[in-house]
Amino acid sequence: MAGQRNGRTVHDLRRENRAAVLRRLYFDGPMSRFTLGPATGLSSGSISNVVAELVAEGLVEEAGSVESDGGRPRTLLRVAPDRGRLIGVDVGETRVRVELFDLSLSELARVERPLTLKGHDVEGVAGLIRDGITEVIGAAGGSDDAVIGVGIGVPGIVARDPELGAVVHGQTIGWDAVPLESLLRDTGQLPDSVPYFIDNGAKTLGQAEMWFGAGRGTRNAVVVLFGSGVGACVVTEDAKQGRAVEWGHLTVRVRGRRxxxxxxxxxxxxxxxxxxxxxxxxxxxxxxxxxxxEGALTAMLGAAYPEGDHAADPTALAVLEETAEYLGAGLSDLINLFQPERILVGGWAGLQLGQRFLTAVEHHIPTYALAYPADRVTIGLGRLGPDAVTVGAATLPLADFFARGGRRAAPAPEAAAPAWQTALEGRTPK
Structure with missing residues (x-):
């Protein structure tokens, strides 16, 4: 068919070229047009056309210049941070955090509310999310139309329903097939054009650390979320965006604790x-x-690892040492299953326990892991702090925005019924 090449239309190729330029400028910019060509694999003509489009739309802007070899200085380009806003939401075990970011993921406003709702009451949590979105937009100024999308990290498994959107199966918080996306869509105040992206909190943490943190440059990694519970995100060559695994519900002791x-x-x-x-x-x-x-864990760590000449509390130390062995065995399972280059531990509890505890965990890995993959993995702490889930949640709409070549999501057109369905409707018994 004219206008197509290998099944892709001219429109598809233009979108892919725009996406390639935007991603390269975002992650490695500012860059000049001259360096964008080799970096993206696009011809100089394609670069000129794409950059001209993006500059005209205000998505890309000049960011100074750099001297060239014997010629005129080359203009540097970057993604314009103020051309859209992103919202990241972390539905945690003890609180809901909502943050508003610009396109550079600089924080513009934040709201955090404790969860005093027994069993994560669905309506109550949805209300905290809706109110938080309204508050951060109001605090930063601007309009709802500036929001490109809302990303939400939640505990549990997230399934996709063609009619309801994201449905959350959060067994540990008492959520059984909660249609969170449609609930927010039906009761929220954002325009219908603003999409919601809902995924497991460990997945959003993993994406944040892989994009901007300690996982950057790694192709195979596991990012562990260690909070009130534990979860993990696995990134491999076959799952470059990462996938959440319910690592916390791996059986480590038959007929063990409930x-x-x-x-x-x-x-x-x-x-x-x-x-x-x-x-x-x-x-x-x-x-x-x-x-x-958080306060109780601080007290426990202080008792087990006291400062100065104070003696360690043997009870706290014994529980932590036993926990280190359980975690060492659990990480060994991830090593044996996925053979990652790197394991990163994040989440408020993981970062609070810190490197000293992590060293104790590593001590047990040779006992439980296969030698070959264990010798090739490095284990460390995440770099983005305890609030990284909201940053990762905001990357969900950002990734979609880039994939669309910097164009906002359009509402899906209502699909017409197949001809056979229309023709046979009259034969259906009433």
Whole structure:
């Protein structure tokens, strides 16, 4: 067919070229037109045409110049940070955080609300998300139309329904097939043109660390989210965007402790922050009265690893050492299954436990992992801090925006019924 090449239309090729230029400028810019060619593999003519389009639309702007070899200075280009806004939402175990970013992922506004709702009441959580979106947009000024998309990280498995959109199966928080996307779409105030992207929180953390953090430049990695519970995102050559795995519900002890999901012996029942603190208290530990999970974990770490000449609390130390072995065994399973180059530990609890605890975890890996992949993996902490889930959530609409060549998502047209369906409707018994 005229206008097509290998099944792709001219429109497809133009979109792909725009996407290639935008991604390269975003991740490696500012760059000149001269360097964009080799970096993207596009001809100088294609670069000139694409850049001219993007500059005319305001998506790309000049960012200074650089001297060339014997010629005129070359103009540097970058993605214009103020040409759109992104919203990232983290539905955590204990709070909901909403952040508004510009295209460079600089934070413009933030709202955080504690979750005092028993069992993550669906309507209550949806209300916190909706109110948070309204608050951050109002705090930063501007209009709803500037928002390119909303990304949301949630606990649990996210399935896709053709009519309902993202449906969340969050067993540990009591969510059974919650149609979160349609609920927000039906009751929220954002225009219909603003898309929602909902995925597992470990996946959004993983994407953030792979794009901007300690995973940058790595092709095969596992990013672990260690909070009240535990989860993981696996990035491989076949799944470059990463996929969430319910690592926390891997069985580590037959007929073991009851997990929040209802099963017995899950890793999360031993290694999540909630279970870790429960085991400390069962052994006689005494967290400060009225403290939340973060405060209690701080107290436990202080007791196990005291400063100065103070003696370590043997109870806290024993529970942490046992937890380190469970985590070492759990990471060994990831090593044996996926053979990653790198494992990164993030999440508020993982970062709070820190490198000292991680070293103790690594000590157990040779006991449980196969030698060949274990010798080739490096293990470290994430670099983006405890709030990285919201940054990762914001990358979901950003990735879609780039894939569309910098054009906003258009509402899907209502599909016409097939001819056979229309023809046979009259024969259907009433």
């Amino acid at each position: 997990c929040r999901c209802g099963a017995l012996g899950c890793l999360e029942a031993y290694a999540g922050a909630e279970a870790l603190l429960e085991r400390w208290q069962e052994a006689g530990g005494r967290p400060p009265r009225g403290s939340d999970e």
